[in-house]
Amino acid sequence: MRIVSTWSFGLAANEAAWPHLVAGKALDAVEAACIYAEMAPDIDSVGFGGLPDSSGRVSLDGCVMLSPSCCGGVAGVRTHLHPVSVARRVMERTPHLLLVGQDADDFADREGFARAELLAPGAREAFERWRVEGGVIDQSRDGASRSLPADEARWRHHDTIGCLALDARGTLAGACSTSGTPYKIPGRVGDSPIIGQGLYVEPAVGAATATGTGELIAGICGAFLVVESMRRGATPLEAVRDAVLRVAASYRLEPQHQAVFLALSKDGTFAHAALRPGYRTSVMDLAGPRAVEADFIALPEAPTESGAHAR
Numbered sequence: 001m002r003i004v005s006t007w008s009f010g011l012a013a014n015e016a017a018w019p020h021l022v023a024g025k026a027l028d029a030v031e032a033a034c035i036y037a038e039m040a041p042d043i044d045s046v047g048f049g050g051l052p053d054s055s056g057r058v059s060l061d062g063c064v065m066l067s068p069s070c071c072g073g074v075a076g077v078r079t080h081l082h083p084v085s086v087a088r089r090v091m092e093r094t095p096h097l098l099l100v101g102q103d104a105d106d107f108a109d110r111e112g113f114a115r116a117e118l119l120a121p122g123a124r125e126a127f128e129r130w131r132v133e134g135g136v137i138d139q140s141r142d143g144a145s146r147s148l149p150a151d152e153a154r155w156r157h158h159d160t161i162g163c164l165a166l167d168a169r170g171t172l173a174g175a176c177s178t179s180g181t182p183y184k185i186p187g188r189v190g191d192s193p194i195i196g197q198g199l200y201v202e203p204a205v206g207a208a209t210a211t212g213t214g215e216l217i218a219g220i221c222g223a224f225l226v227v228e229s230m231r232r233g234a235t236p237l238e239a240v241r242d243a244v245l246r247v248a249a250s251y252r253l254e255p256q257h258q259a260v261f262l263a264l265s266k267d268g269t270f271a272h273a274a275l276r277p278g279y280r281t282s283v284m285d286l287a288g289p290r291a292v293e294a295d296f297i298a299l300p301e302a303p304t305e306s307g308a309h310a311r
């Protein structure tokens with residue numbers, strides 16, 4: 001029995017999830033973890049605290065997954081706070097897998113979800129500064145440090161909550177929730193709501209999720225790649241390491257880029273690899289809560305101003 005969530009803010013999210021895990025309800029557990037993050041005003045990459053797009057409006061993406069035949073997602077939600085819960089409803093009540101934009105919000109209305117204000121005061125202030133200062137993102141100040149310890153915030157440019165859980169009955173589930181890249185072009189969607197990119201679960205094998213720059217993760221179908229490697233015999237650590245190395249080899253990287261893959265096998269073994277330092281996974285199991293450094297970092301040195309890596 002174990003839940004793993006991306007970043008240190010996942011510690012509190014895991015605590016919210018734990019009773020569901022003990023009750024043998026992995027899907028409720030990962031949903032509860034994401035709901036916690038979506039409600040926290042100091043988490044600036046998810047839900048209510050999330051930084052807006054370049055028009056000043058927040059849009060949220062999320063998905064849930066139990067298996068290839070049991071998953072759902074929403075993208076570009078603007079009037080509902082809990083994309084994971086709406087995604088779960090897509091999974092449970094429709095023949096579809098992904099709803100987007102206004103139609104996803106309309107679906108949430110029809111399903112009885114309450115509308116909510118998505119722009120927290122702190123995120124609004126950060127947006128106003130960003131607009132006045134000509135689009136320069138100062139991550140040391142623009143909200144990035146509000147939800148993370150300084151050594152994570154120093155490296156971090158953008159993130160997402162991804163959660164994987166193995167419950168007391170041996171069921172695996174996963175969920176992802178994000179507000180996407182800060183000040184993105186309106187309409188941009190990253191990896192998080194897309195099955196196979198930000199999240200993948202294959203019950204007989206294991207599960208994987210991702211956080212970081214969605215474009216890097218999406219382009220290699222990251223979460224699917226990790227689970228498929230495991231299905232073909234790789235250990236969780238080999239699978240996540242190969243995925244970050246694939247990211248490093250596939251793109252011209254910029255200093256703000258980060259990509260992290262987190263895997264949980266069906267026997268409860270977890271592993272996590274990051275493109276850059278400054279990442280921790282929050283773990284909760286019978287040994288208690290803890291935040292753990294990545295097993296493997298592809299580019300351990302600081303990027304230079306030009307984007308090349310010091311070696």
Ligand code: GLY
Pocket residue numbers: 159160178179180181189190191192210211212213214215
């Ligand atoms: N990883 C979340 C996103 O890029 O939107």
